[in-house]
Amino acid sequence: MSVVPYKEQTASKKEQVATMFDNIAGKYDLLNRVLSFGIDIYWRKKAVRLLKPLRPRLILDIATGTGDFAIEALAAKPEKIIGVDISEGMLAKGREKLRKMKLEDKIELRKGDSEKLLFTDNYFDAVIVSFGVRNFENLDKGLVDMFRVLKKGGTCIIVEFSKPTGFPFKQVYNFYSSRILPLIGKVISKDQSAYSYLPESVQAFPDGKDFLNIFEKAGFHSTKCIPLTFGISSIYIGRK
């Protein structure tokens, strides 16, 4: 059974995830910085460093949320980035940020579902996702549709939480993510479940080689996993 944010509800995972991100949108950026001690910024930057030499002209940022990965990806100097997300609340925060940064002509945010992308086949030079795939209702379907809209020869870069394995970091991290993080998340976001869902969904999500197998089944080749910060996160790269 897949992990959902609100276990007492009967709504689908997709509906629950959209509601959860609508609920926490106002505090999402702040909580990211606080709970990761700012390391999330470094993780996105590191992923964009891999994108830069590919010189993508048109980039799709899936599960764009408040647009942080899309904004970071501007360092690769694309002509345009389109970000899609199922949470209107997150998109509204993102649009506000882009307006303040005067980036609306470079980055366009649209409501959209990763499992049913409204783009033609072979459209984007690069497809990127940070901390999104773990939240998909149907991971295989999402990856297959990302593959479909990517041009032949194009690259997909995914950043996602993974599970550290080495002693004693694994133990320290597990204690922090299952005990401390949900408490801070609850107090700041005022959502009872969102930051318990985070470590639970990380535990249940395939990482490392397991993720690469699923990634390859969706069609990607030349895949690679780059663990970050003792394996708390990983970058996955694949080509079409």
Ligand SMILES: C[S@@+](CC[C@H](N)C(=O)[O-])C[C@H]1O[C@@H](n2cnc3c(N)ncnc32)[C@H](O)[C@@H]1O
């Ligand atoms: C943890 S946030 C990541 C946001 C941003 N990429 C970042 O790095 O901060 C996950 C986002 O995935 C979105 N999401 C989940 N399932 C989705 C789907 N099927 N299609 C598009 N977006 C989805 C959520 O609405 C949420 O905004």
